[in-house]
Amino acid sequence: MALRVLAFARLRELLGFGERTLDVGSAATLDDVWTVLTAASPEAGRMRASTRFARNGVVVDGSAHVVDGDEIALLPPVGGG
Amino acid sequence: MALRVLAFARLRELLGFGERTLDVGSAATLDDVWTVLTAASPEAGRMRASTRFARNGVVVDGSAHVVDGDEIALLPPVGGG
Amino acid sequence: MIAIGPEPIDLDALIAAVGSPAHGAICTFLGTTRETSPGDERPVEALDYEAYVELARADFEAIAAEARERFGPLEIAIVHRTGRVALGEASVAVAVGSPHRGASFDACEFAIDTLKARAPIWKRETYRDGGTAWIANAPT
Amino acid sequence: MIAIGPEPIDLDALIAAVGSPAHGAICTFLGTTRETSPGDERPVEALDYEAYVELARADFEAIAAEARERFGPLEIAIVHRTGRVALGEASVAVAVGSPHRGASFDACEFAIDTLKARAPIWKRETYRDGGTAWIANAPT
Numbered sequence: 001m002a003l004r005v006l007a008f009a010r011l012r013e014l015l016g017f018g019e020r021t022l023d024v025g026s027a028a029t030l031d032d033v034w035t036v037l038t039a040a041s042p043e044a045g046r047m048r049a050s051t052r053f054a055r056n057g058v059v060v061d062g063s064a065h066v067v068d069g070d071e072i073a074l075l076p077p078v079g080g081g
Numbered sequence: 082m083a084l085r086v087l088a089f090a091r092l093r094e095l096l097g098f099g100e101r102t103l104d105v106g107s108a109a110t111l112d113d114v115w116t117v118l119t120a121a122s123p124e125a126g127r128m129r130a131s132t133r134f135a136r137n138g139v140v141v142d143g144s145a146h147v148v149d150g151d152e153i154a155l156l157p158p159v160g161g162g
Numbered sequence: 163m164i165a166i167g168p169e170p171i172d173l174d175a176l177i178a179a180v181g182s183p184a185h186g187a188i189c190t191f192l193g194t195t196r197e198t199s200p201g202d203e204r205p206v207e208a209l210d211y212e213a214y215v216e217l218a219r220a221d222f223e224a225i226a227a228e229a230r231e232r233f234g235p236l237e238i239a240i241v242h243r244t245g246r247v248a249l250g251e252a253s254v255a256v257a258v259g260s261p262h263r264g265a266s267f268d269a270c271e272f273a274i275d276t277l278k279a280r281a282p283i284w285k286r287e288t289y290r291d292g293g294t295a296w297i298a299n300a301p302t
Numbered sequence: 303m304i305a306i307g308p309e310p311i312d313l314d315a316l317i318a319a320v321g322s323p324a325h326g327a328i329c330t331f332l333g334t335t336r337e338t339s340p341g342d343e344r345p346v347e348a349l350d351y352e353a354y355v356e357l358a359r360a361d362f363e364a365i366a367a368e369a370r371e372r373f374g375p376l377e378i379a380i381v382h383r384t385g386r387v388a389l390g391e392a393s394v395a396v397a398v399g400s401p402h403r404g405a406s407f408d409a410c411e412f413a414i415d416t417l418k419a420r421a422p423i424w425k426r427e428t429y430r431d432g433g434t435a436w437i438a439n440a441p442t
Contacts, residue, residue, distance in 0.1 A: 006354065008422070010424075057360060073354055078439060079424050079437045080394065081414065081423075081425075
């Protein structure tokens with residue numbers, strides 16, 4: 001299953017990408033995606049509590065399942081204005 | 082005793098002046114000034130309850146005394162903004 | 163910046179007047195003239211404002227001082243037009259610059275509310291049928 | 303009018319977008335960049351904004367719809383810059399036109415508060431000493 005993943009701001013810097021594709025097994029959740037992506041960056045991993053996920057432009061819980069072709073976004077605490 | 086009297090808006094129209102001089106006796110109050118000025122216009126006279134007086138740029142009661150050289154202003158209900 | 167006169171209102175000038183490197187927020191209010199007045203269905207053709215200019219200017223200064231006292235460090239500009247104001251144009255403008263946004267909203271709303279309640283300025287509507295009326299603000 | 307992009311903010315365009323013959327009030331808010339951040343004394347040299355543009359645009363539309371639902375008939379414009387924003391310039395602007403002034407203030411403040419709380423936009427400060435930090439908004 002191929003996902004398109006977007007990372008923003010501090011997470012973009014720590015994970016080293018703004019946009020990438022990711023292959024995950026079927027039945028994967030957003031929490032699974034997070035675990036895979038942050039495996040190499042403990043500092044990013046520690047941001048889990050303050051990070052929101054969006055799936056195809058809608059904010060969802062980490063327990064939400066992903067499906068092939070989804071656009072997943074990792075949203076750290078916002079600072080607009 | 083000579084006063085300078087300013088009238089605004091509806092009172093200016095009814096009294097027929099925007100600015101005039103007025104001679105009054107010593108010990109005159111603003112209520113006395115009002116009575117003299119509105120003697121010829123019952124419609125203006127009926128606006129007493131909604132009219133404020135200013136004496137030399139300060140809003141005062143009708144019982145306030147006037148002195149020679151005062152600038153008196155007759156202020157109907159305001160509509161700025 | 164305090165001004166009362168016939169010139170059209172230049173909002174950019176008000177905004178420039180309240181700017182400061184210490185500010186993160188600017189709130190502005192524009193009051194614009196409308197084709198109908200609340201409670202009167204006759205279409206308005208023209209609006210004229212009249213002011214007791216000296217007293218109105220002193221009142222705007224007092225409103226600015228009260229706003230600073232209530233809402234903390236801020237810069238405020240208040241401008242009101244006199245004479246004929248075309249439909250759709252702004253007759254009054256307030257701008258407030260302050261460090262944080264809450265104070266800018268509070269001070270701007272306080273200023274326009276207070277101005278409307280007491281500043282010695284009057285508005286006359288002229289209707290398409292030729293009639294005229296002096297419009298007082300509703301008490302708050 | 304909803305916009306997210308690198309262009310400097312043209313407040314007059316926002317005001318024109320929310321005008322209507324039925325409106326008597328326009329409230330605007332400008333958020334401007336400052337030389338120091340709350341809680342950090344280092345002088346800021348530059349600010350950069352990053353947005354998840356598609357989601358931010360959808361969120362601005364949702365904020366506009368919520369404002370209309372809460373505060374009655376009104377027109378609202380929301381614009382946020384992305385990329386480098388010079389010190390003292392506006393990074394965000396909201397304008398609300400409505401029949402009466404209370405709703406224009408309430409809707410404008412609601413919009414900027416909601417935008418700051420949740421819109422997917424991020425701010426990075428670069429300091430004169432070369433350091434950088436992503437600045438999250440305080441929870442409201």
